[in-house]
Amino acid sequence: MTNQNTIPVIVNGAAGKMGREVVKAVSQSSDMVLMGAIDTSPQHQGKDAGELAGLSESLEVPITNQLEPMLGYVAGERQMQPGVMVDFTHPDGVYDNIRSAIAYGIRPVVGTTGLSPAQLEELGDFAEKASTGCLVIPNFSIGMVLLQQAAIAASQYFDNVEIIELHHNQKADAPSGTAIQTAQLLAQMGKTFNSALVEETEKIPGARGSLAEEGIRIHSIRLPGLIAHQEVIFGAPGQIYTLRHDTSDRSCYMPGVLLAIRKIMSLKSLVYGLEKIL
Known part of the structure; x- marks a missing residue:
């Protein structure tokens, strides 16, 4: 009615x-x-x-x-x-x-x-x-919003971060809109991440992933069996801090x-x- x-x-x-x-x-x-x-x-x-x-x-x-x-x-x-x-x-x-x-x-x-x-x-x-x-809305999951908020908080204390996003192999675009949005949110913190310590050479183009804003790299994985997953990995001397969100059902x-x-x-x-x- x-x-x-x-x-x-x-x-x-x-x-x-x-x-x-x-x-x-x-x-x-x-x-x-x-x-x-x-x-x-x-x-x-x-x-x-x-x-x-x-x-x-x-x-x-x-x-x-x-x-x-x-x-x-x-x-x-x-x-x-x-x-x-x-x-x-x-x-x-x-x-x-x-x-x-x-x-x-x-x-x-x-x-x-x-x-x-x-x-x-x-x-x-x-x-x-x-x-x-x-x-x-790149991602409608409440859990992903919480992950992004946690990543913003962590970015105040870590200067090195990379993003890995994993999706099913029928997804047409890469990187995912969620990963791009996450990188944008981190970039708004007003700092540049991942300052180079050596001159890197990619033996295969794309090996280091895509370069988003403020030095943040995004790596995309596409495999059957996946739905939607994301990791934000922060690194510092002696420690790694990983935030991960997994989707098991749409x-x-x-x-x-x-x-x-x-x-x-x-x-x-x-x-x-x-x-x-x-």
Whole structure:
């Protein structure tokens, strides 16, 4: 049953692993209703989003690849709160997805990584001009937010740090958005890390990982059997301090996703990072 307090939600990337979890979480939330399930995969067209997500009952919401018509339909729905699009798609298309949603007055909650700094700036300007909330969140896990806060605290006492991120081998971008965000947070501490003691030579290009801001290196691993994992390793004479976060089930992201859907209703600009809305 829907009313004026119900949040209409479109899940973009609904047939993916994260998308299916979002479909389940939204459908089981009393203050939300799944209005649309978008996915470009041909084999899933017309299938019920609930059944595809593993729910025992049909949601009567078919998978479709028609994003803009769905955005327009939800934008025209006046019996509920403004609509939200949750995007877990692909780096190649996420920028256009976000722009389309904002243009229709639909608030994007974005878990897709791979947006460049320039794209984020452009989307931020677009969202602010439209007075429409937009949340770009590299990682929806509360545990990852706590890891990043611990890393910021540790960076005051350690001058050497490297990041290792490990993901499944179907992840399209590297380094992960979470690892990049972690490096950015550390770089904001106003110091340069990992001062060179010798002139390094990479016998194989990339052996030392990618070089992020302020001398921080990120190493990316892609293997089947992994979901999402990150280590931040600090070193000093005589000691190593390791912070690690492991994901064993994608359901761990859903409290953060639902929180973002609720919080975005009061935003009128782009906000980057889960920690900003906790």
